[in-house]
Amino acid sequence: MSDKIPFLLQTDRLILRKITLQDAPFILNLVNTPGWLQFVGDRNVHNEMGAKSFIQTWALDRYKTFGYGPYMIQLKSTDQLIGICGLFKRDYLEYPDLGFAVLPEYNGKGLAHEASKTVIKYAFEVLKIPKLYAITAQKNANSSKLLTRLGFNEIPPFNGSTDKTFELTH
Template sequence: MRVVETERLILHKLTVEDSEFILALLNDPLWLRFIGDKGVRTLDDARDYILKNLVAMYERLGFGLYLTELKGSGVSIGICGLIKRDSLEDVDLGFAFLQEFRGKGYAYESASAVMEYGRSSFGLSRIVAIASPDNFDSAKLLEKLGFRFEKMVKLADDCESVSLFASNV
């Protein structure tokens, strides 16, 4: 189901049919470095991840991370969407793209559209985003989107601190 459309992209809810893509994305070296190892190693793991994390959030909140595809070709290039983590007060913006689609403006294009979708469909007046302190590309993108660094936070007691950015929309 199409959720957001931009000039070059279509974003829609993920389903178990997207398991191959999720398996590839969650094992991308930059995903593992900056987001973390989710333990997804097989197609069955990917299906479980989609159902227990992504589909469950759609059902619970009405939003989540969306598959981002190139308009016309339908090639899956990444994910972008809104997440509600138990450890954060606000809804946060999340995004990740396969290596060959980075640096082409797709993350900015999809994130801008997702933020507008969050404002118009869910009445969000504040959206946050987190990034590893050494993820300079994500920090640069967040600043371009209008986010400002707010503070360092820990998402869990046993986790490293991450940079929290905020956008009052």
């Protein structure tokens, strides 16, 4: 996929696209929401410059290295940015894991589910990845429920982690 051609996935309500440095204000907000801080962790992103640096390593470098990464979720009807959903390669996992986060006001509306289903389909059918993982904090009941609804099964955690680990095989 050429960097000049924008990556785009669509659902009935959503557009998923590659994250760009211009998304720094949104990312700054997202990574400092209470849910992100509680369940993902503090990424030490406290200003727009920090957000751009975070985007470079967290998203742009992943696109170049792996051909995938996190994608921006925006509402089709308004172009409003609402969260991220994508694939993350971890050193200790053979296959990427699915990650997602939406702003608190968009929780419970089925949007993370809709975005995740689309990313899973893309991973299996286009990228030909045979298996995906998902990792979430023990206390993140909403993410665990969503992963189960998406067809993921809980498995023993890797590397002695205390997080819940899930897998989905194509």
